[in-house]
Structures are given as C-alpha cells and as structure tokens.
Amino acid sequence: MDKVEKRLESFLESDSILFIFVIGFTTLFSFAIVTAGLLNGITTLLPHLFYIPVVFAAYRYPREGMILSVLVSSLYLVLVPLIMGPVPDVMINAYGHSVVIVAVGVIVSVLSFQLSREKEMYLGLLDDQNDLIAMIAGDSTYSFVNAAYCRYFDVEPGDLIGMPYREHYPPEESALLDAFFRSLNPQRPSGVLELSARGADGATRMFQWNVSGHFGEKGETLSYLSSGRDITSLRNMEEALRSSEEKFGALFSHARDGILVNELRDDLTLGPFFEMNRYTLDLFGYERDEMSTMSPLDLVVEAPAFLSEWLGQVQEGTARSFREEVMCRRRDGSEFPADVTAVAFELHGKRVILSILRDMSLRKEVQEKIIRSEELYRTLFENTGTAMLVVDDDGTIRNANNEVEKTFGYRKEALLSGSMRVGDIVVPEERHGTIGTFSAQGMISGGSSGEMRLIDASGMYRDTFYTIARIPGTSQRILSIADQTGTRQGSLLLAAVNEINQAVVYERESSVLIDRVCKEFAALNEYYVIAVSPLEEGRLTALTPSVSSLEEMHASYLYAGGGAYRAARSGLVEYDEWPAADDGGEPPLQVINFPMIADEEIIGAITAYLRPRVSITDPEIDTLQALANDIGFAIRSRRLEEEKLEALEQIEKNIEQLSIINDHIRNPLQVIVGYAVLDDWEHTEKVLGQAEEIDRIINRLDQRCLESSKIREYLIRHSGIHSGDHPR
Structure with missing residues (x-):
C-alpha cells in the first residue's frame, strides 16, 4: 500500500509528458462520455467526469488548472443546448454543473498553490x-x-x-x-x-x-x-591528545571539564574509576581515594535507558561512543545536569570508557534564556518578520509591516499615505543610483539583493542590506530591509579592543599604558569619544580624551562630579547626559561611565561620550566594561610593581644609613674606652660596662642590617625585581 501511495505521489509531483497526456486524455474521454450521455438524454451524472481532468490539472498546474476548469465548463455550456436544445431545466442543471466545475478547479488550485509554497519554504530552510x-x-x-x-x-x-x-x-x-x-x-x-x-x-x-x-x-x-x-x-584533537602522554597529562589535570576513566569488564559491568582529573573531584566533592572505589552509576541519579544496549554494541564493535545529557549527584546530595560524552577504546589490552562531562547548570540557564528569546523571536517573526515594504514600479510604498516603524521610526500612516516613495528614505547622494539599481533588479523573476544607506525618522544614516523580488502575478515588488549599522559600529570597537589588549600585555609602565589606551580609543572618534580617568587619592584625574578638542569639556564633566564619580563609588555602569562642547543647538551627548575594577578595588573610570544619533548595543557595553576591568587590573599591577621597586630602594638606603651610623658610634666609643682604661678612677668599671652594652646593641643592629640584606636579596630573587631597576 505504501509503495502504491509513493508511486501515486511521485506521479502527481512529476512534470512528465505522460502526466500532461493523462490530463488531455481524461478531458477528451470525459467530453466523449458526456456527449454520448447527452445524446441519450443523460444530463445529471456524467458531467461529474469533468472533475477528473480539472482536479489533475489544478493540483499540478494551479493557474492552468483554473483556466482548464473555465474552458471545460464553457464548452459544456455550449454543448448542452446544441444537443438538448434550450430546455430551461436542462440549462439550469448545466449552469449548476459548470459553476461546480469552476469552483472545484479554483479550490484545488488555491490549495495546491498554498501547499507548494509551504513545501518550498520548508525545503528552503533545510537547504540553507x-x-x-x-x-x-x-x-x-x-x-x-x-x-x-x-x-x-x-x-x-x-x-x-x-x-x-x-x-x-x-x-x-x-x-x-x-x-x-x-x-x-x-x-x-x-x-x-x-x-x-x-x-x-x-x-x-x-x-x-x-x-x-x-x-x-x-x-x-x-x-x-x-x-x-x-x-x-x-576527533583530530582527540588523536593528538592520545599521541602525547605528557601533553595529555597536562591537559588532563588542568581541563575545565570533568574527565574520568574506568574499565569495562567482560561481563559488561562498569568497573571503578582509575583516573580522574582535579576538576572532577571539585565538581562532585569527593577525594581521589573515595572516587577510586566508585563507578559511573554511583555519580548519576538514573542511568540512561540505552546504556545496556550501548555496552552490548561496544562489545560487538558496532558502537564506540555516545553523547547524552544526564542528571548527576554530588557528594552532598545536590543534583546538576551534565553533558556526558562517553568513548570506549582499548588501553593496554583492556577495554576502557573515557567519560567527559560538563556542568550544564549555567548553560541550562543560558539555554532557557535563549529558548525564551527564540520563542519571542519566532512570535515576532511569524507576525512581523524583518522590515518589509510593498512598492509599485515607481517606488510608491503601498504596504509596510510594524518592523519598519520599529527599526526606522517611520509611522505606518505616513508610509502608506500614497505620496511617499522608497527614494524619500534613501540618503540624497545615493538616491538616484540606488533606486535605479534595485528597480532594475526587481525585474528579475528570482529577485536580487544589495546594500543601500537609508535615513531614519530621526535623520540618522543607516547602513542596510536589502532583498527585492517581484510579487508573482502583480506589478508590485517586496522589499526586505535589514539594518546593519550596529554591526559596522561594533567592528570598529572590536578592532580597538584587540589593540588595547595587546597594550595591556606588553606595556610595562602605567603611564605609557594609559597613553596607549587613549591612542587606540582615538580610532573610535567617528562614533565614540572615550576618556580614561585614573583614581588618585579619591579624585579622578582628567586625561586627554580620544578627541583632544573635547579635553576641556571632559575636565568640566569630571569637575561637576557626575556619573563618573558615581561609577567610581558604586562599581556599576552609570548613565548621564552632558551638553555638547560647541553647544550650538546640538542635542546633549549621552555619557556612559564604566568603573575600572581590579580585585574589588576601583582604579578609575572610563567615560564614553556618544555623539547624537549614535547607538550602542548591550554587547558593546559589556565589552567596554570588561575592557575597563582589564585596564584597571593592568594599571593596578603596574603600580604594585612600581611600589615594590620603591620599597626595595628604600631598604637599600636604610641598610646604607644604618651601616654609616654604626661606624660613627663605634669610633667615639673606642675613644671613651681608651680614656677609661688610662685613667684609673672609681667609675672605670661602670664606664667599661656601659661601653660593652653599647657595643652589644651595635652588634645587634649589625645583625638586623644583615637580616635586612637577606630580605632584600629574597625580594630580588622571588619578586622579579632586579637591583638595577628604579621606580619611574
């Protein structure tokens, strides 16, 4: 039965000459039978034969099927009075049959057309x-x-x-x-x-x-x-890991995934773990000795249903690995989802199972957010999709979806007024060329695409990518527009971030690092103006921003003690507004302040001034905040190194001064002892005793000096400080 259905479906979907022949044959056959019936006075049952060619044609060729239904019904209306004469009852019956034939053709054609579109859409999604x-x-x-x-x-x-x-x-x-x-x-x-x-x-x-x-x-x-x-x-990476035992050991012990190895016995039972990495122990809360007595089944809430079958396939050699999400249980009884990949292989003549598991708790939360986001996106897509316009040949806008207003700010009432054309929202200098280009492209049956710059309702230029295609059966075109302005802005920010990360790694002086950061931020002056303000003794120092002409404005902003100080106090991103430098009627600048945090210590703030009609996305804000923390950590590290150098220099000075003082004390002391020995007087013993006490004190100072020298040598040896270094 299934083969018959498949053959019938294949026949109906084909464009073969045989199918067309069947339509023609059934049409002629139906006319022959109906004509014979009319000659014999039969007018009610036989006209239903016309449904066969009409349905065949409408199913495979919707447009031609409707034409055929009209043609068949018309010929039938001509045939009836020629044979039967203009009998009222017969003509009414003929008209009824004709209407039903046309209705069947139209209904089948419409349903076939919708089915074809849905099928093409589904196959198109898979094809992409x-x-x-x-x-x-x-x-x-x-x-x-x-x-x-x-x-x-x-x-x-x-x-x-x-x-x-x-x-x-x-x-x-x-x-x-x-x-x-x-x-x-x-x-x-x-x-x-x-x-x-x-x-x-x-x-x-x-x-x-x-x-x-x-x-x-x-x-x-x-x-x-x-x-x-x-x-x-x-898989190549896994082979490389297995080929180098030393490298495998290093990766194994430092991997941020749980890795466990246990033996698969001949009776298909799972032996205890004989290898696991540190992360696994931390993840489950067991000590190595404890886990060495456990098997994989002791770590899961419930074993996968297919585990026994898979173990049998491993023994037969028909399976080697699987990947499954499993609920695991820690030592304290808490449960967490894990993505488990198990691979069976031979090791030293024994069949073992390597299990790699990743804690999916955080990913689950992210996936749930993604799922909710996707559901929202699907809802929006099903109802609105991208920004889309329906336009006439001359560019007049005839229809627009809600996404146009959402993306570009134009109200639907204005777009559909009948007087607004696509050219009205294209930037003036590109208007003629762009309209001519996609007007020509719209003539192509398959549609085409390209780039153009639009003006949104606020007057801001937008970089867009468009797709245009002619709507079948009409003189109108469908124009789909995707806004790419944010993507191009983000590419500039990403380039600057990469250069700054290089500076964080290689620049050794905090002042040079800050200068380098300001220089790299200068590349963003088309969209952003950014200034770095280190925090020194509770005050933010105004350094030259990426656009030097705004230095005075930036200093005034810091002096006013606004969002930059709030960010430095709270450790959170703070938003603000500030008048433009020229104050020539321009809208105020949008100001975003990012705290520079290193180990919970506020090092300073990065202030970003956004010019009018410039937008910044949440990922870009996250990137700038992460970059601010990296810069803050680098500055703090450089300062700590400078403080260590200063401390070492002070130790050297103290040792030198202490040695000089000891020498200065010993010289007069020797003179005092000499005079006390030469003059035999009643206080000689006391003087000599006190001199010996002073000499012991000086010896202890010498000992402390020696210990200070050892501390200095320890700092030089273990802190990466060299005796020739000097604080800058």
Missing part, C-alpha cells in the same frame, strides 16, 4: 543549513538532500533521490549504519551516530549524525531525518 541534511525513506533510499550534502559529495539532488544511501559508504560503515537504524524504534526514535564519509575532494571527514526516525501507527519505519555536523577537527 550548513549541516549535511538527508531524508532517508523506509526502503533505505534518499528522498531529500540539502545543498550542503550535494556540495560535499559533488552531486546533484536528482542524482541521489531514489538511490540507496549505502552507495556512499564503505561496507563496514554501511553495516554500522544499518545497525544504528535498526536500533531506533517508536520508544527511542532518535539518536546520535558518529560516522566518517569521503567527500568529492577525496578527503574523509568525521560527522556527528543526529537521526530522528518517523514511524507509522503500527511501528513501521516511514523515514529517517539525519543531520550531519562535521566534527573532524574535534
């Missing part, structure tokens, strides 16, 4: 994917492949449709595929398989296939939808 996507029918033949799949194997879609998928894979991998497909069932309709495939260039690459099976009511296989992602680089 970078992953290799293939639909495999229940008889193991291709029923659909996307463009990426065809590019990889350098074939045309028509060459693959109906061909068995096994012809693209070696016999051993075909067997693995067959076993994997057989493992899918209505209870476990999807799975992941890693398989290599040789491309048209002769190179063999590894793909991770996500396969979803579709089953009928009785459990029979209808089709498999497989999506393959190239993971060759990942």
Whole structure:
C-alpha cells in the first residue's frame, strides 16, 4: 500500500509528458462520455467526469488548472443546448454543473498553490543549513538532500533521490549504519551516530549524525531525518591528545571539564574509576581515594535507558561512543545536569570508557534564556518578520509591516499615505543610483539583493542590506530591509579592543599604558569619544580624551562630579547626559561611565561620550566594561610593581644609613674606652660596662642590617625585581 501511495505521489509531483497526456486524455474521454450521455438524454451524472481532468490539472498546474476548469465548463455550456436544445431545466442543471466545475478547479488550485509554497519554504530552510541534511525513506533510499550534502559529495539532488544511501559508504560503515537504524524504534526514535564519509575532494571527514526516525501507527519505519555536523577537527584533537602522554597529562589535570576513566569488564559491568582529573573531584566533592572505589552509576541519579544496549554494541564493535545529557549527584546530595560524552577504546589490552562531562547548570540557564528569546523571536517573526515594504514600479510604498516603524521610526500612516516613495528614505547622494539599481533588479523573476544607506525618522544614516523580488502575478515588488549599522559600529570597537589588549600585555609602565589606551580609543572618534580617568587619592584625574578638542569639556564633566564619580563609588555602569562642547543647538551627548575594577578595588573610570544619533548595543557595553576591568587590573599591577621597586630602594638606603651610623658610634666609643682604661678612677668599671652594652646593641643592629640584606636579596630573587631597576 505504501509503495502504491509513493508511486501515486511521485506521479502527481512529476512534470512528465505522460502526466500532461493523462490530463488531455481524461478531458477528451470525459467530453466523449458526456456527449454520448447527452445524446441519450443523460444530463445529471456524467458531467461529474469533468472533475477528473480539472482536479489533475489544478493540483499540478494551479493557474492552468483554473483556466482548464473555465474552458471545460464553457464548452459544456455550449454543448448542452446544441444537443438538448434550450430546455430551461436542462440549462439550469448545466449552469449548476459548470459553476461546480469552476469552483472545484479554483479550490484545488488555491490549495495546491498554498501547499507548494509551504513545501518550498520548508525545503528552503533545510537547504540553507550548513549541516549535511538527508531524508532517508523506509526502503533505505534518499528522498531529500540539502545543498550542503550535494556540495560535499559533488552531486546533484536528482542524482541521489531514489538511490540507496549505502552507495556512499564503505561496507563496514554501511553495516554500522544499518545497525544504528535498526536500533531506533517508536520508544527511542532518535539518536546520535558518529560516522566518517569521503567527500568529492577525496578527503574523509568525521560527522556527528543526529537521526530522528518517523514511524507509522503500527511501528513501521516511514523515514529517517539525519543531520550531519562535521566534527573532524574535534576527533583530530582527540588523536593528538592520545599521541602525547605528557601533553595529555597536562591537559588532563588542568581541563575545565570533568574527565574520568574506568574499565569495562567482560561481563559488561562498569568497573571503578582509575583516573580522574582535579576538576572532577571539585565538581562532585569527593577525594581521589573515595572516587577510586566508585563507578559511573554511583555519580548519576538514573542511568540512561540505552546504556545496556550501548555496552552490548561496544562489545560487538558496532558502537564506540555516545553523547547524552544526564542528571548527576554530588557528594552532598545536590543534583546538576551534565553533558556526558562517553568513548570506549582499548588501553593496554583492556577495554576502557573515557567519560567527559560538563556542568550544564549555567548553560541550562543560558539555554532557557535563549529558548525564551527564540520563542519571542519566532512570535515576532511569524507576525512581523524583518522590515518589509510593498512598492509599485515607481517606488510608491503601498504596504509596510510594524518592523519598519520599529527599526526606522517611520509611522505606518505616513508610509502608506500614497505620496511617499522608497527614494524619500534613501540618503540624497545615493538616491538616484540606488533606486535605479534595485528597480532594475526587481525585474528579475528570482529577485536580487544589495546594500543601500537609508535615513531614519530621526535623520540618522543607516547602513542596510536589502532583498527585492517581484510579487508573482502583480506589478508590485517586496522589499526586505535589514539594518546593519550596529554591526559596522561594533567592528570598529572590536578592532580597538584587540589593540588595547595587546597594550595591556606588553606595556610595562602605567603611564605609557594609559597613553596607549587613549591612542587606540582615538580610532573610535567617528562614533565614540572615550576618556580614561585614573583614581588618585579619591579624585579622578582628567586625561586627554580620544578627541583632544573635547579635553576641556571632559575636565568640566569630571569637575561637576557626575556619573563618573558615581561609577567610581558604586562599581556599576552609570548613565548621564552632558551638553555638547560647541553647544550650538546640538542635542546633549549621552555619557556612559564604566568603573575600572581590579580585585574589588576601583582604579578609575572610563567615560564614553556618544555623539547624537549614535547607538550602542548591550554587547558593546559589556565589552567596554570588561575592557575597563582589564585596564584597571593592568594599571593596578603596574603600580604594585612600581611600589615594590620603591620599597626595595628604600631598604637599600636604610641598610646604607644604618651601616654609616654604626661606624660613627663605634669610633667615639673606642675613644671613651681608651680614656677609661688610662685613667684609673672609681667609675672605670661602670664606664667599661656601659661601653660593652653599647657595643652589644651595635652588634645587634649589625645583625638586623644583615637580616635586612637577606630580605632584600629574597625580594630580588622571588619578586622579579632586579637591583638595577628604579621606580619611574
């Protein structure tokens, strides 16, 4: 039954001469039967035969089908009075049949047209994917492949449709595929398989296939939808790690993923872990000795349902790895989701399982946010999509969606007034060329695309990318516009951030580093004016901003004690406004202050002045805040180094002065002792005793001086300070 349905569907979808012949034959056959019936006085039942060619034609050729229905009904209306005569009842019946024939043709044509559009839209979405996507029918033949799949194997879609998928894979991998497909069932309709495939260039690459099976009511296989992602680089990295034991050990111990290795016994039971990295112990809260007595099942809330089956496949050699999300349990009883990848391989003659797990707690939160964002995006896309205009041949705007007003600020009432054209929102210097270009492109049946600059409702120039295409059956065009202004602004910021990060690494002096930062920020003067203000003794120092002509304005802003000081006190991003330097009627500058934080210490603030009609995105704000913290940390590090150098210099001075003082004390002391010995008087013993006490004190000072010298040597040896360095 399924084969009959597939053949019928294939026949209905084809553009073959046979199909056209069938339409023509059934049309002539229907007229012959109806004519014979009219000659015999039959007027009610036989006209229904006209539905057959009309439905066939309307289903495959919607527009021609409607024409055929009108033509058939018209010929029928001509045929009836010629044979039966102008009998009122007969003519009324004929008119009724004609209306029904036309209605059937129109309804089937409209439904067929909508079905074709939905199918093209769905196939277009699959065709645009970078992953290799293939639909495999229940008889193991291709029923659909996307463009990426065809590019990889350098074939045309028509060459693959109906061909068995096994012809693209070696016999051993075909067997693995067959076993994997057989493992899918209505209870476990999807799975992941890693398989290599040789491309048209002769190179063999590894793909991770996500396969979803579709089953009928009785459990029979209808089709498999497989999506393959190239993971060759990942597998090559694993091979490189295994080839170097020393490098593997370093990566293993410092990896930020949990890595565990345990033995797979011959009876398919999981042995205890004999290797795990430090991160795993910290993640689960166990000591190494404790975890060495545990197996993977002791760390999970519930074992994956397919684990036993997979272990059996590993033993048979038909499977090697899997990836699954599993709920794990820590020592304290708390649970967390983890992305677990398990790989089975031979190690020293034993079969072992390498498990790599990643804590998905944070990712789950991010994924939930992404899902909510995607749901919101889908809702907006379904209802509004991108900014889109419907225009006449002369550019007059006839329709616009809500996204146009949201993106460019133009109210829909103004756009649809009938007097506004696309050229009215294009920048004047490019208006003539742009309108001429996409007017010509709109004549192309498949549509075209390009770039143009628009003016939004506030007067700001916008860089956009447009796609234009003619609406079938009309003289109007659909114009889709995507705003790219923020992307180009962000590229300038990214370039400056990269240069500043280089300076943070290589500049050793805090003053030179700050000068370099200001210099790199100067590249943003088209969109941003940025100034760095270090915090010294509770006050922000006004340095020259990236645009030197605004130095006085920046100093005035800091003197007013506004948002920059709030940011320095709170450690949060602060927003503000400040009049433009020329104050010539321009709108005020938008000011954003980013605190420079290093180990919870405020080092200063970075102030960004945004010119009128310039926008800044949340990711750019996050980038500037992260950069401010990096600069603050670098400045603090440089200052600490300078303070250590100053401390070392002071120690050297103290040692030198202490040695001089000791010598100055000893010389007079020797004279006193000499006089006391020469003159034998009653206080000689006391004087000599006190002199000895003074000498002991001086000796202790010498000892402290020696200890200070050792401290100095320790600082030089362990703090990266050299005796020739001097604080700058």
